[in-house]
Amino acid sequence: MSVTKKLLEASGGGGEPTYVDDVFSTYLYEGDQTTSSTQIVNGIDLDDKGGLVWIKERSQDRFHFLYDTERGAGKWLNTNNADAEGTLSTEQLQSFNSDGFNLGDFYGVNETGEDFVSWSFAKQEGFFDVVTYTGDGVAGREIAHNLGSTPGMVIVKCINRDMNNRDWMVYHRSLNGGTTPENYFVRLNLTNAESTSTAAWDNTAPTAYAFTLGNSNDTNENGYEYVAYVFAHDVQEFGPDSDESIIKCGLLDASNYTVEEDLGWEPQWILMKSLDSGGDWTIVDNMRGSIDPQPLLYPNKPDAEVLSGAWVEFTPRGFKQNILAGTQQGIYMAIRRPNKPAKEFEPDELFGLTSATSNAPWFKAGFPVDMAWRRRYDITTEAQLSARLIDESYLKMNTTDAATSSANRAFDFSNGWYDFSSDASTTISWMFRRAPGFFDVATYEGNGVTGRQLPHGLGVKPDMIWVKGTSLSTCWSVWHEAYGTSNNMLQLDQNGGLSSYTSYFAENASTPPVVTDGTFSVNANGWINGSGHDYVAMLWASVSGICDIGSYTGTGSDLNVDCGFTNGARFVLIKRTDSNGDWYYWDTLRGIVTGNDPYLLLNSTAAQVTNTDYIDPLSSGFTVTSSAPAALNASGGEYIYMAIA
Numbered sequence: 007m008s009v010t011k012k013l014l015e016a017s018g019g020g021g022e023p024t025y026v027d028d029v030f031s032t033y034l035y036e037g038d039q040t041t042s043s044t045q046i047v048n049g050i051d052l053d054d055k056g057g058l059v060w061i062k063e064r065s066q067d068r069f070h071f072l073y074d075t076e077r078g079a080g081k082w083l084n085t086n087n088a089d090a091e092g093t094l095s096t097e098q099l100q101s102f103n104s105d106g107f108n109l110g111d112f113y114g115v116n117e118t119g120e121d122f123v124s125w126s127f128a129k130q131e132g133f134f135d136v137v138t139y140t141g142d143g144v145a146g147r148e149i150a151h152n153l154g155s156t157p158g159m160v161i162v163k164c165i166n167r168d169m170n171n172r173d174w175m176v177y178h179r180s181l182n183g184g185t186t187p188e189n190y191f192v193r194l195n196l197t198n199a200e201s202t203s204t205a206a207w208d209n210t211a212p213t214a215y216a217f218t219l220g221n222s223n224d225t226n227e228n229g230y231e232y233v234a235y236v237f238a239h240d241v242q243e244f245g246p247d248s249d250e251s252i253i254k255c256g257l258l259d260a261s262n263y264t265v266e267e268d269l270g271w272e273p274q275w276i277l278m279k280s281l282d283s284g285g286d287w288t289i290v291d292n293m294r295g296s297i298d299p300q301p302l303l304y305p306n307k308p309d310a311e312v313l314s315g316a317w318v319e320f321t322p323r324g325f326k327q328n329i330l331a332g333t334q335q336g337i338y339m340a341i342r343r344p345n346k347p348a349k350e351f352e353p354d355e356l357f358g359l360t361s362a363t364s365n366a367p368w369f370k371a372g373f374p375v376d377m378a379w380r381r382r383y384d385i386t387t388e389a390q391l392s393a394r395l396i397d398e399s400y401l402k403m404n405t406t407d408a409a410t411s412s413a414n415r416a417f418d419f420s421n422g423w424y425d426f427s428s429d430a431s432t433t434i435s436w437m438f439r440r441a442p443g444f445f446d447v448a449t450y451e452g453n454g455v456t457g458r459q460l461p462h463g464l465g466v467k468p469d470m471i472w473v474k475g476t477s478l479s480t481c482w483s484v485w486h487e488a489y490g491t492s493n494n495m496l497q498l499d500q501n502g503g504l505s506s507y508t509s510y511f512a513e514n515a516s517t518p519p520v521v522t523d524g525t526f527s528v529n530a531n532g533w534i535n536g537s538g539h540d541y542v543a544m545l546w547a548s549v550s551g552i553c554d555i556g557s558y559t560g561t562g563s564d565l566n567v568d569c570g571f572t573n574g575a576r577f578v579l580i581k582r583t584d585s586n587g588d589w590y591y592w593d594t595l596r597g598i599v600t601g602n603d604p605y606l607l608l609n610s611t612a613a614q615v616t617n618t619d620y621i622d623p624l625s626s627g628f629t630v631t632s633s634a635p636a637a638l639n640a641s642g643g644e645y646i647y648m649a650i651a
Contacts, residue, residue, distance in 0.1 A: 158239025
């Protein structure tokens with residue numbers, strides 16, 4: 007716990023919770039030199055908090071450009087060389103804003119038509135700080151910082167314009183295997199293995215208040231100016247209850263890439279480096295892609311993104327990697343994926359509906375999309391589901407087919423998804439954002455073990471789970487809370503009612519599934535947990551005023567379903583469970599009105615039906631009408647639904 011946090015608790019004070027969403031952002035954008043100022047809105051308050059912006063062009067060999075609020079906008083450093091600070095005050099980063107930053111027309115950060123990634127770090131106790139100082143050449147010099155906790159990593163760079171030969175010096179808590187790391191360093195701009203020296207950090211471990219310098223010219227030459235980027239480690243004071251960490255700096259057993267590094271949470275951004283041999287520094291993030299081949303960027307190189315067989319697999323509790331395969335040990339810094347709960351968002355920030363547009367991303371949501379399906383509604387065709395964690399592939403929702411590879415299924419956008427220009431205007435996408443308490447996606451490799459407990463990041467007990475094998479032909483297995491006390495299951499690709507599948511979501515043949523706020527159980531069946539096969543799970547929960555997942559008993563008459571909404575439902579999905587019935591869905595883009603409402607079926611390729619009036623709008627949810635068929639409203643029939651405001 008940080009020093010300030012302790013003082014606040016001692017005095018009975020508190021404050022609003024802080025989430026990783028508030029202090030870190032990976033934002034992707036396309037360059038636009040046609041304007042003198044391009045605004046990047048990523049939700050990070052750099053004006054008030056201060057911090058660091060790190061920009062790299064993805065599509066060409068360009069330098070890494072780093073800007074921070076202590077040195078001021080327009081002053082840059084490059085991690086891929088030892089050069090001093092450069093300045094182009096109006097052409098590069100022009101300003102740090104309350105919701106991001108502004109760029110000028112410099113090609114290195116804003117070349118027209120080129121793809122860029124920006125990583126923004128806000129200053130925040132328990133996460134990150136920026137410090138500038140003037141060296142004095144005296145060993146034992148202490149440099150104060152405001153982390154309020156012991157740093158996990160410190161990066162120092164001399165910035166004087168007449169010093170183009172001062173390397174980026176890095177302290178990490180796991181250098182030398184975590185034993186006396188203060189006697190060691192690595193260089194961010196070089197591939198060298200770790201080195202031992204007391205001149206960098208004066209053989210003194212950093213504290214919650216300061217880090218110590220030796221008399222090295224790279225960290226403390228008399229009269230020269232320096233900047234330090236200071237990162238925390240495992241400070242557990244974030245999240246809704248102020249008891250979660252959002253950053254960890256650790257040691258990797260790099261020789262065994264089958265072993266998961268357990269962080270306790272899913273990361274979104276990782277920086278790593280081999281310690282015992284020369285090797286590149288590597289950055290991966292989930293916005294640019296988290297599959298094989300995975301797009302890699304190297305802080306010590308100006309290279310464009312590299313697609314190679316090296317990869318990092320993000321898991322619900324950490325990551326696996328083979329980037330450092332062949333070495334014995336490595337270091338990493340990992341940042342947690344967004345942990346702001348759904349209740350902090352508006353409904354249209356979590357679920358989006360749109361028709362295909364005329365430029366990428368072709369389906370625009372206004373938020374980073376984590377799962378979506380698309381289909382053309384006016385012709386016979388299937389709905390195709392894709393997810394960020396299975397990027398560049400899709401699953402047909404009406405079949406048992408394995409995933410189909412497709413480069414068009416791109417999620418490397420900050421405001422939508424899909425990169426294919428020939429979709430008709432009658433093609434629609436239904437888009438979901440992961441947020442604790444609302445929706446989550448988890449991937450896993452089956453192990454054939456009965457009663458396996460799989461982790462998820464929903465943070466609450468799910469109300470509905472879909473599971474589909476991606477590497478083999480399997481049914482779409484659906485668990486719903488209304489029937490969670492039995493071994494019954496539904497299939498998304500079929501119209502059948504509930505069936506007893508004791509070897510699917512069950513704990514065992516005689517025990518109902520175990521579904522908690524952190525895990526769900528699967529059995530040994532190949533459709534859901536076959537050894538060596540890959541699967542994707544999608545999990546939803548009800549959120550007051552945003553999403554309602556429940557059940558109702560049909561009446562044969564007009565039936566109002568109260569979801570607790572105030573402006574009706576934008577999306578409704580209904581399935582009969584005690585008998586056969588298709589998976590019907592409606593949305594306000596095509597029309598939920600008084601009168602005929604077009605519907606589609608998830609389990610069918612049939613074009614939408616437009617001449618029926620099976621549901622009507624209701625301010626608190628939706629109405630199932632008396633004209634609805636038995637598949638939707640038979641007297642005494644049992645149904646499940648999901649509605650989104």
